[in-house]
Amino acid sequence: MKILGFVRPDGRVGIRNHIAVIPSSVCASEVAMRIASSVEGAVAIPNQHGCCQIGADLELTTDTLIGLGKNPNVAAVVVVGLGCEGVPTEKIAEEIAQTGKRVEYVIIQECGGTLKAEERGTSIAKQMVQEVAKLQREKVDISNLILAVECGGSDTTSGLASNPVAGYVSDKLIELGGTSMFSETTEIIGAEHLLAKRAVSKKVGDKLLEIVRRCEEKAKTMGVDMRGGQPTPGNIEGGISTIEEKSLGCIYKGGTKPLQGVLEYAEAPTGKGLYVMDTPGQDIESITGMTAGGAQIVIFTTGRGTPTGAPIAPVIKITGNPNTFAKMKENIDFNASAIIEGTETIKEVGEKLFSEMIEVANGKLTKAEALKHREFGIYKLISTF
Amino acid sequence: MKKLAVVAHANDNVATAVKDLKEGQEVMVDVDGKEVKVKLLNDVLFGHKFALKDISKGENIIKYSEVIGKATQLIKMGEHVHVHNIESVRGRGDWEGDS
Secondary structure, eight states, rough: EEEEEETTTTTTEEOOEEEEEESGGGHHHHHHHHHHSSSSTTEEESSSSSSSHHHHHHHHHHHHHHHHHTTTTTTEEEEESEEEEESOHHHHHHHHHTTTTEEEEEHHHHHHHHHHHHHHHHHHHHHHHHHTOOOOOOOEEEGEEEEEEEEEEOOIIIIIHHHHHHHHHHHHHTTOEEEEEEGGGGGGTOOOOHHHHHBSSHHHHHHHHHHHHHHHHHHHTTTBBBBTTSHHHHHHHHHHSHHHHHHHHHHHGGOOSEEEEEOOTTOOSSEEEEEOOOOOOOOHHHHHHHHHTTTEEEEEEEOOOOOOOOSOOOEEEESSSSHHHSSTTTTOOOOOOTTTSSOOOHHHHHHHHHHHHHHHHTTOOOOHEEEEEOOOOOOSSSOOO | OOOOOEOOOTTTTTESSOOOOTTTTTEEEEEETTEEEESSSSSSSSTEEEEEOOOOOOOEEEEEEEEEEEEEEOOOOOOOESSSTTEEESSBBBGGTTT
């Protein structure tokens, strides 16, 4: 099966043609936003990280920013640095440039301030936008696609309808040679034994059990019942009683295929098939991690409803709750509630969602894209220093 | 007629309401092809669960054929099952130090 995508110099396929303006630290975020706001087709990825972070945290921010720049949905990149931050601006630019795409960087302290850096960055981004607008979509195999499946604002319809439907699409994409990943380690607690059984090797299964154990231990060190944080108050109002119930519903979004590997936050899969990425259950940080890991498209299931989008990847939102779809139609792309109402099967609804995913891959804008929803957040391990 | 409640797996001891249901209402649920009649002891809102049988205190609550928590009190057939009468057994930092 074919989709229409932009073939990048490294052979990877993008389904969007963004210019990313990436600040290497919080201190450069404002200038990055100003550059992107002046240029059609440019998206900034403002963040509150990149300085006074140490060790694994510093690496995590660096790897995330590099991964986002490398994502094939990004055609060219302007990296903006202040000049004295911990995350090295030049290194980010160099690493991204290994993909063969055009990457430039602007250092605010070297340029001599906001206005000069803004002028230089805007001028570069403008040239880039004009260049990449000439690129044409080509017919490529669907196996180039990496799907990220996310769930958020869950209620009990998530586990009964929207997650199984997303799982169906994930399975089908994998059967066609593609790759799918899901994440949110917190929301595997109570369901890890089922996923571990699907691992292709003992090593992969053990790693899955280990990330879940690590996550649960971290929650326990707070000395409280996780309930209230997970499940969230909204989950509970929607009928979910415990983290185990939430997790058992959540893992349906990963379909039924064998688990090929467990990825670190922002790590790219090395093969095809199904992967789990170790991320928090917080949606925005989770989607950031998966798009930094190379996912070009996101299916986001929700019960309560959410407006979430992402800066560099289309987010298709679906719900299995008929009331939520009726109430939040402006944000939700796809209605899977026929399953709850007993009028259609998971397979029937899954086929429709698969077609929707293909249309979006080929260029159809999601509601989040049309409304410029570009939520962004990077996971953080510890406080800044 | 549209369904009023769904049972995820034949082993489950709870069903999920897919309409807002009323106390005293008799609901027919399909448990693995078998029709079971449950009279509700409370209002059960869309998305919330009710017991398919009597569940004693400490007994596991089963949904998707898996344990989703345990009963903190006796739960009668038809009773609303939620945070007031079941609890999680995972991520319980408040249990640390207890023997």
